[in-house]
Amino acid sequence: MLKPIKRAVHFDFHTMPGVDDFGENFDASLFARQMKDAHVEYINFFGRCNIGWSYYPTKVGYPYPGLNGKNILGDVVRECHKLGIQVTGYLNAGVHHEALLRHPEWSKVNMKGETVDLDPQKPFNGNFFRMPCYNTGYADHLLAEIRELLDLDVDGIFCDCMLLRPCLCPNCTKEMLARGMDLSDEKQVTDFAEEQRRKMIRRIRETVPEDKYLFINSLPCPLTKDVATHAELECLPTADGYDRFVSQVALARPLYDTVVYMNGRFQCCWADFGGYKGKAAIENDFYDAIMNGASTCLGDHLHPNGMPEADIYRDLKEIYAKIEAYEPWTDGTRFQPEIAVLSTVPKLNQSHYGVGRILGELNYAFDILMPDGDFSKYPVLILPDEITVSGELREKLNIYLKQGGKILSTGTSGLMPDGSGFALPQWDFAYKGKDPMQIAYYKPTFEEKDLIHLPWECYEPGILLDASEEDTVFARHITTYFNPGYDGTHFNFYMPPKGETGHVAAVMNRGKNVIQVSFPLFKAYMKTFTKAHRILMKHLLAELIPQKQILTEDLPITARATLTKGEDYTLLHVKATYPEIRGTMGVIEEHNVLPAGRTVAVKGEFSSACLLPDGTPLVIADCAGYTKITLPEITGYAMICLK
Ligand SMILES: [Zn+2]
Structure with missing residues (x-):
């Protein structure tokens, strides 16, 4: 051994x-x-x-x-x-x-x-x-x-x-x-x-x-x-x-x-x-x-x-x-994931890194699985950007949905490899082909803290998607006037949003177990880090996971929090440090300090929380199915034991 x-x-x-x-x-x-x-x-x-x-x-x-x-x-x-x-x-x-x-x-x-x-x-x-x-x-x-x-x-x-x-x-x-x-x-x-x-x-x-x-x-x-x-x-x-x-x-x-x-x-x-x-x-x-x-x-x-x-x-x-x-x-101890992300290739790409970045900022814990992995342990599966569906994968996703799993799919994910439409009937949306315009915008239909209402650019070309009746629309598709390029006189460089097309940019099916986003949001996020993309993803994931593992509204977007589990205890990890980008390099010379008094809520009822390794007890409170922990001042990182 x-x-x-x-x-x-x-x-x-x-x-x-x-x-x-x-x-x-x-x-x-x-x-x-x-x-x-x-x-x-x-x-x-x-x-x-x-x-x-x-x-x-x-x-x-x-x-x-x-x-x-x-x-x-x-x-x-x-x-x-x-x-x-x-x-x-x-x-x-x-x-x-x-x-x-x-x-x-x-x-x-x-x-x-x-x-x-x-x-x-x-x-x-x-x-x-x-x-x-x-x-x-x-x-x-x-x-x-x-x-x-x-x-x-x-x-x-x-x-x-x-x-x-x-x-x-x-x-x-x-x-x-x-x-x-x-x-x-x-x-x-x-x-x-x-x-x-x-x-x-x-x-x-x-x-x-x-x-x-x-x-x-x-x-x-x-x-x-x-x-x-x-x-x-x-x-x-x-x-x-x-x-x-x-x-x-x-x-x-x-x-x-x-x-x-x-x-x-x-x-x-x-x-x-x-x-x-x-x-x-x-x-x-x-x-x-x-x-x-x-x-x-x-x-x-x-x-x-x-x-x-x-x-x-x-x-x-x-x-x-x-x-x-x-x-x-x-x-x-074992890491506690709540989302699975599917990869059909062994080598990760920008879409996977985009998933990691967004889920990290939202403090959702995830594993990445190959198609032969066991999705059944995870309540939500993400199909990032370009996961087409056929054969064994189609059958596996069908069973996963029937057993109560939920799927969030972006870009061309969910489509059949020949592009003739969505692979499974649970996607009750109509696929209207690739968007002929290379630039598209979207406008969220919901309210969310910090969300500015404006036509947000997708930054990656997507598909044209129509909702069916009883589907829930979260964002509408907006087109532009021109495609970029030289028309013999001018180069189309300025391409403002033109107006809503009737297509949708983010939609949930009537069974409320599949959400489709019309553009490769994760790849786009790695390109521009558009805050609206993250807020859209936060809103969509909240639809699929009503009670996420950790609530971190009190932490800065640069902080990270995860859970690992031992036999009769749970470890909450909170990290405050992040790199300062100077030129193109991110080098860390000193730790960031998170002031005392911030809170994190962890799903479940715990009777005690203490800072490790010294065992200093921390103040906790019950809060609607969550235990709210008041954090001490954190220089760089803290590990907290919950029992
Ligand atoms: Zn050889």
Whole structure:
């Protein structure tokens, strides 16, 4: 039985040849001590890097030129084990320059026939300009390297960068031609490469014993759920944005028992040796982890000549001491979702990030499910923006609705893939085709706090939708005068709202279990963050969920609140910190402070509330099926235990 991963650190260590003082200051025993002092329990540590160098006396691979017989990984495993710290061996399965320089025949050949692509415009080309093909002798080489790491008594294997790229190498070409495939069709060639990747991952799974951790990085997490022992969500929000993690964790949570937020200490991105985003920024991201049911990992890059930066690990000691103090309550708790969001693709897109952003601001808790997930536990299912419905999914949604589930659908979701109409009779609206106008507006029909009445631009083109009698209309569709473009004299640039068309922009069926919005609201929200879109969504969700889990009218829109549940208690998490955007980057230098006296109401009757970990009691009051908790002053984050 594998232990849950807690308070982890991930070390990158990709070393160009020619570091003349390589390893001079490294001491495995001091390193293990430093990690122990920082309350670290689990480490991903390098066995073989992106360049292709091994950091132990390898028989099959290529030791770093200055390694001089040292066994860095082996020493680290031994010294960390003495202190009860687990160590998983890292290798880059998807990049290996040293092997390919010696075995060019192991290289992937891209669609242009190249084995090396130095185009500086491509992202990450600093590493990925040359990649191995798993349909060559490289596969056996990689497995031999993995077996060497296992012989060093590591607790698991971390395979990085197993990215999907098409390959026209002689082996792949020969097999694809034998199958009659079209080598000029990138989709067919990519599908074949995916088959080779699946085969490689299966062979890795067969090589790594079941009692060891195994993680395959750089694939959407649904694709590795049958092989990986846990999910590590790699996300550096200063580079990737702050909207990615919440949606990624929502997707991983239903699939894995252990989900780890693999954050980073860097100001920008990996390999940023001189960058440190600071303690408050790491804490903010780790609070996101805890309040979303994930554990924490800090990514770092060890200097080739020595030891981790002392000041950073002094900060981490304080951060991890706090997280450890919460663990008597957080261990074994489960995140409490109230909404499921459907994804038909394993890789999340802007619509999913838009759902995460809006539901976060409204403090609704959600999971993201693939079509084979179990919707029945969730009272509401969202079909975001472009989920067309047919076959098994159609039947599954039909049963879900008949069993009392409710669906909120936006954009072209709910339609049949051929666009001939809605897939299920519960959508008792008439589909009148795609809106011929690229710009449309809508006007809400309801009153809601802070809602300004004006024709609001959708910011994404949608469909034309007509309500039936007895349907409830929440917003009316408004068109404009022109489509953008040059008409021979003028370029249509100014396109004001023209007037109502009789079509609707948001409507609920007469059965009151399906709501349709006529435009891809979530994708549009990620583009413009239009407040009216959020207010519309708030109003629609209130129709479907009469009693949401947490009422947060008293909190600022930047705060987040979630619930996790233990055996006989519930944890309320409230986070006050959010990034300040400077230029295009969101870096957190200090925590925001929420003044004392704000309230949060949690559904259900609780007899006590106390602040953790010290147990300070908080004032509570019963309030129509909810327990209202008066919050203390909160600097950054607070965890409250409800019984
Ligand atoms: Zn190939």
